[in-house]
Amino acid sequence: KNEVEQSPQNLTAQEGEFITINCSYSVGISALHWLQQHPGGGIVSLFMLSSGKKKHGRLIATINIQEKHSSLHITASHPRDSAVYICAARGDNTDKLIFGTGTRLQVFP
């Protein structure tokens, strides 16, 4: 069993839909990262959080430390949101990152 698991693996949506991507981890963490990988391969950091909730534009990330679970939400999804979304956990007292295998999102007009 992977230490960081994401669901779903693949997700399709119509433009305007509310999207949720989930990330569960089995290790103690100091922070959790959400990354976006564009179809061209480039990776962008979306959020780094260790508690609560963060919002940037239409993207919202939440984390529940007790339940070892994080979610990434996209409101009013758009075709340009089509990408692979990756969560990564940074363990306690370590600078290593453990990555989930990603969620491929396709948003159709």
Next chain:
Amino acid sequence: EAQVTQNPRYLITVTGKKLTVTCSQNMNHEYMSWYRQDPGLGLRQIYYSMNVEVTDKGDVPEGYKVSRKEKRNFPLILESPSPNQTSLYFCASSLQGRLHEQYFGPGTRLTVT
């Protein structure tokens, strides 16, 4: 412009021919890291560096070397590449390791025949 650069972006080489992939950042970041990305396995950390002359192994360090002689540069060295090192490689940096978000380079697609 703040960025992480990698060179080359694409490389096809043969087994056993030593190669170096360069990584440079212009943000005065202390932390730098190398990852490889393979289908079905996701991103995995190869090596990371907390600061100049400080490096440590990630999850898949076998077959790779790194050095951190200057703060801005963190080259990845494959002394004797093998086909199982065919992969997409990313360099990343952050201000101070675990406390800050990471900035990724554009990736280097390596094929070893």
